Amino acid sequence: MATCKASKNLLATLIVLATILATATAQNAVADVVTQDFFNGVINKGTGDCPGKSFYTRDAFLNAANTYNQFGSGSAEASKREIAAFFAHVSHETGFLCKIDETGGENQDYCDKNRTDNPCNPDKKYFGRGPLQLTWNYNYGAAGRALNFDGLNAPEIVGTDVVVSFKASFWFWMENVHGVISQGFGATIRKINGDVECHGKRPDLVQARIDYYNDYCNQLGVSPGDNPSC
Numbered sequence: 001m002a003t004c005k006a007s008k009n010l011l012a013t014l015i016v017l018a019t020i021l022a023t024a025t026a027q028n029a030v031a032d033v034v035t036q037d038f039f040n041g042v043i044n045k046g047t048g049d050c051p052g053k054s055f056y057t058r059d060a061f062l063n064a065a066n067t068y069n070q071f072g073s074g075s076a077e078a079s080k081r082e083i084a085a086f087f088a089h090v091s092h093e094t095g096f097l098c099k100i101d102e103t104g105g106e107n108q109d110y111c112d113k114n115r116t117d118n119p120c121n122p123d124k125k126y127f128g129r130g131p132l133q134l135t136w137n138y139n140y141g142a143a144g145r146a147l148n149f150d151g152l153n154a155p156e157i158v159g160t161d162v163v164v165s166f167k168a169s170f171w172f173w174m175e176n177v178h179g180v181i182s183q184g185f186g187a188t189i190r191k192i193n194g195d196v197e198c199h200g201k202r203p204d205l206v207q208a209r210i211d212y213y214n215d216y217c218n219q220l221g222v223s224p225g226d227n228p229s230c
Contacts, residue, residue, distance in 0.1 A: 029072055029073075029076070029079050030062065030065050030071065030072040030079070030083065031062055033072070033079065033080055033083050033220060034058065034061065034062070034065075034083060036058055038219065038220075039057075039058040039061065040058075041219070042087055042090075042091060042096055042097060043056060043096060043097040043098075044096075045091070045096035046095055046096040046097060046098030047095075047098070048098070050095075050097075050098035050099075051098075051099070051100050052094060052097045052098045052099055052100050053097070053098070055100055055162055055165075056097045056131070056162060056165075056166075057162060060162040060163045060165070060166050061166050063163050063166070064163055064166030064167040064169075064170050065166075065170065067147075067167055067170060068170045068171075068173075068174050070174065070178065071086075071170060071173070071174060071178065076222075077222050077223070078181070078182070080217070080220040080221070080222040081181065081185075081217065081222055081224070081225055082178070082181050083216075083220065084213055084216035084217045084219075084220055084222070084224075085177075085181060085185055085188050085213055086173060087212070087216050088185070088209055088210075088212035088213035088215075088216055089132060089188065089189075089192050089209065089212075090131040090132060090169070091212045092205075092208055092209050092212055093128070093131070093132055093133045093192075094131060094133065097131065099133075100129065100130070100159050100165070101127065101128070101129050101159050102127040102128030102129065102133055102135070105125065105127025105128055105129075106125055106127060108125075108127050110125070110126040110127055110135050110136045110137065111126060111136075111137050112136060112137055112138055115137060115138040115141075117138070117141070118137045118138040118140070118141030118142065118152060119137075119152065120137045120152070121152055121153050124152070124153065124154075124155050124156075125155065126139075126140050126155055129155070129156075129158040129159040129165065129168075130158045130159065130165035130166070130168050130169050131165065131166060131169040132168075132169035132172050132173065132192070134158055134168045134169065134172055137152060139151075139172060140152060140155045140158070142171075142175075143158075143168045143171045143172065146171050147164065147167050147168065147171060149164055151168075176191045176192075177191045177192065183227060184225055184226050184227025184228060185209075185210065185213050185224065185225070185227070185228045185229075186198075186227045186228055186229045186230040187227065187230070189206060189209055189229075189230045190230045193205075194230060197209075197230070198230035199230070206229055206230060207229075210228050210229060213228070214228075
């Protein structure tokens with residue numbers, strides 16, 4: 001009995017150690033791919049008035065990425081493709097990390113009153129903020145609960161705290177996009193803005209995302225893979 005118990009304890013310890021090692025490996029892989037030069041290459045493409053240049057940082061990106069150790073996991077090629085896809089959508093949504101808040105967002109109504117599980121605060125706005133422009137009350141509410149901030153009553157933190165900003169975008173990515181990354185870049189477009197852009201609705205916007213993705217894949221030395229469009 002004692003031997004059996006010891007074996008079980010050893011197995012549990014090995015599982016914990018393997019999990020820690022896998023997490024550390026994934027985190028190191030992301031940091032190795034998203035170098036300071038790569039990050040600067042993205043953010044320095046922004047032109048004009050760019051509040052994001054004094055807001056977004058690589059350190060904040062890595063801090064947030066460490067919260068989601070499955071991001072960029074898998075083979076070296078799979079990791080690079082996911083990172084390229086993430087930055088392609090970020091580049092499209094924010095103009096190369098130039099924008100923090102959605103342009104004209106304060107004039108938009110992103111309160112879905114049917115989502116009573118995430119009741120809107122009438123004094124707050126749920127327009128796009130952060131690297132992936134988190135939008136709608138139900139996303140702010142769910143992201144806040146997952147990341148321990150009050151997304152419904154203080155949504156503006158996504159545009160004022162850079163680590164929360166990146167974490168909120170990673171939350172959206174892992175909840176909605178990460179699971180389809182193996183299906184090709186086109187599947188990620190459908191998850192990000194498919195209702196507006198895919199199936200011939202806005203081929204110009206789809207192509208812009210694809211061009212960013214191809215560019216980042218080229219920079220990272222990985223083939224873009226199949227099914228790039230939606």
